[in-house]
Amino acid sequence: MEHRHAIRRIKDGLWEVYDIDDGRVVFADGVALTNLRDDEALDALELLKGGFLVPSSAPKPADSSLADTLRSTIRKMKH
Numbered sequence: 001m002e003h004r005h006a007i008r009r010i011k012d013g014l015w016e017v018y019d020i021d022d023g024r025v026v027f028a029d030g031v032a033l034t035n036l037r038d039d040e041a042l043d044a045l046e047l048l049k050g051g052f053l054v055p056s057s058a059p060k061p062a063d064s065s066l067a068d069t070l071r072s073t074i075r076k077m078k079h
Helices: 038-049 066-078
Strands: 005-011 014-019
Touching: 005 038, 014 038, 038 066
Parallel strands: none
Antiparallel strands: 005 014
């Protein structure tokens, strides 16, 4: 089954990536794609659509950050 994703504004200019089919926040590499700036949300959506980020279900430990995950994925794409 193909997942379709979109972004939605949640509060104070922050966004989240969600699954269109069930409305749940998407996790990628164990990190919830929520509380993102608009540019981060759009980048995450593009990476999901391109297959560079893969949705996951299990959260990572608290010391993980979305910024680290996105930076790492973008670096991999550029090389």
